[in-house]
Amino acid sequence: MTGVNAVWDFLGRVFGRESGSGKRAKERLRLVLVHDRSSVAPDVLENLKEDLIAVISRYLEIDRDGLEVDLRRSDESVALVANIPVRQVLRTAERTGR
Amino acid sequence: MGRVIVITSGKGGVGKTTTTANVGTALALMGRRVCLVDADIGLRNLDVVMGLENRIVYDLVEVVEGHARLRNALVKDKRVENLALLPAAQTREKDAVTPEQMRALCDELRQEFDYVLIDSPAGIEHGFRNAVAGADEAIVVTSPEVAAVRDADRIIGILEAHDVSEPRLVINRVRPDMVRRGDMMDIDDINEILAIRLLGVVPDDEQIIVATNRGEPVVLNGRNRAAQAYRNIARRIEGEEVPFLSLEDNGFFGRLRSLVGMKRRGPDR
Numbered sequence: 314m315t316g317v318n319a320v321w322d323f324l325g326r327v328f329g330r331e332s333g334s335g336k337r338a339k340e341r342l343r344l345v346l347v348h349d350r351s352s353v354a355p356d357v358l359e360n361l362k363e364d365l366i367a368v369i370s371r372y373l374e375i376d377r378d379g380l381e382v383d384l385r386r387s388d389e390s391v392a393l394v395a396n397i398p399v400r401q402v403l404r405t406a407e408r409t410g411r
Numbered sequence: 412m413g414r415v416i417v418i419t420s421g422k423g424g425v426g427k428t429t430t431t432a433n434v435g436t437a438l439a440l441m442g443r444r445v446c447l448v449d450a451d452i453g454l455r456n457l458d459v460v461m462g463l464e465n466r467i468v469y470d471l472v473e474v475v476e477g478h479a480r481l482r483n484a485l486v487k488d489k490r491v492e493n494l495a496l497l498p499a500a501q502t503r504e505k506d507a508v509t510p511e512q513m514r515a516l517c518d519e520l521r522q523e524f525d526y527v528l529i530d531s532p533a534g535i536e537h538g539f540r541n542a543v544a545g546a547d548e549a550i551v552v553t554s555p556e557v558a559a560v561r562d563a564d565r566i567i568g569i570l571e572a573h574d575v576s577e578p579r580l581v582i583n584r585v586r587p588d589m590v591r592r593g594d595m596m597d598i599d600d601i602n603e604i605l606a607i608r609l610l611g612v613v614p615d616d617e618q619i620i621v622a623t624n625r626g627e628p629v630v631l632n633g634r635n636r637a638a639q640a641y642r643n644i645a646r647r648i649e650g651e652e653v654p655f656l657s658l659e660d661n662g663f664f665g666r667l668r669s670l671v672g673m674k675r676r677g678p679d680r
Contacts, residue, residue, distance in 0.1 A: 333593025338557050339600045345557075346564050346604065354568070 347391040351384050358382060365395065374400040413444070413521035416528050416648070417546035417575070421562030423533030425554045426583040429619060430641070431530040432460045434550075436628040437645035439494035443525040446485065448516075449499035450542035451532040452507055458498045462626020463488065472500035475512045481519060490631060495524075506537050510544035517545025526648075535569060543570065549578040550610060555585055555596045564605060579610035581644060586615045598655070611644035612656050613637055 376398040439445040449457035458464040469479035488494040531542035553563040589595035616637035622629040
């Protein structure tokens with residue numbers, strides 16, 4: 314940490330604006346638990362996948378076998394990433410689509 | 412019919428055994444009949460924390476295997492009426508007991524006691540599953556550290572799968588000074604992450620170590636805040652509404668007050 318940063322950090326703490334390592338702990342826990350909970354209960358992702366297929370199939374014909382749904386983790390966030398190959402757009406989508 | 416409550420945590424060293432000893436003793440001091448069960452087969456600890464290690468004759472495994480009568484294995488605490496300990500075996504393997512045997516044992520104990528508190532071993536393996544087998548309720552103990560809270564989350568998931576109804580949380584070893592300067596997760600942070608009912612908050616207190624050195628649960632004589640916190644947990648288990656601790660009282664003005672001799676008794680935790 315540079316000197317300027319250290320001073321800033323100190324001032325921030327004194328004036329109660331910068332948060333200490335406690336907030337960092339909370340953020341890290343929140344991220345790790347998203348991952349833990351989804352890997353401990355894989356059926357959660359499996360159910361989500363089925364529900365996604367059901368909804369999307371109202372509009373598109375999709376390739377079920379090529380469908381991928383997963384939680385991807387980066388340093389700062391967890392994202393639900395879905396790769397859903399589309400075979401064709403159903404003609405009814407024109408009428409029901411918003 | 413008594414209530415069987417398992418005290419568990421996942422991670423070791425967060426204070427399960429201390430919590431079991433103190434909550435059990437506090438309930439007995441309130442006039443309830445309490446049996447403490449050490450389910451940590453092979454690594455027995457509750458006996459030394461309670462100061463009853465010299466009076467053990469038989470242990471849990473001998474009872475379960477039919478080599479000893481339950482009545483003869485229970486170590487009665489002489490300091491508190493209606494408080495007994497069923498010690499773990501020290502020389503046996505963890506798989507010496509099955510979940511079915513634990514269930515039968517708990518059902519026998521609940522005929523005689525108002526509360527059966529089971530001190531679970533750390534981890535999520537065989538010993539933990541035994542400890543949970545006969546329980547109706549669970550208390551999850553954690554400390555305000557990432558590893559402990561993460562393991563508590565895992566334990567809560569497993570408890571739900573075991574149909575142990577709504578586990579309640581004890582946050583142990585809270586250091587108000589560190590929380591105040593933002594270097595420790597506070598109660599709200601942990602509550603938000605684990606999202607289960609809060610049963611108690613126990614401040615880190617060196618009197619706990621002193622009490623353990625002596626083999627006397629801190630609630631027996633202690634007037635410190637940890638002892639008060641454990642007593643409040645016992646009252647909440649009994650169904651009383653007891654307000655939670657305010658960390659502020661130990662703050663700058665609290666210290667100033669005690670410096671100038673205006674020591675105020677803090678609000679109950």
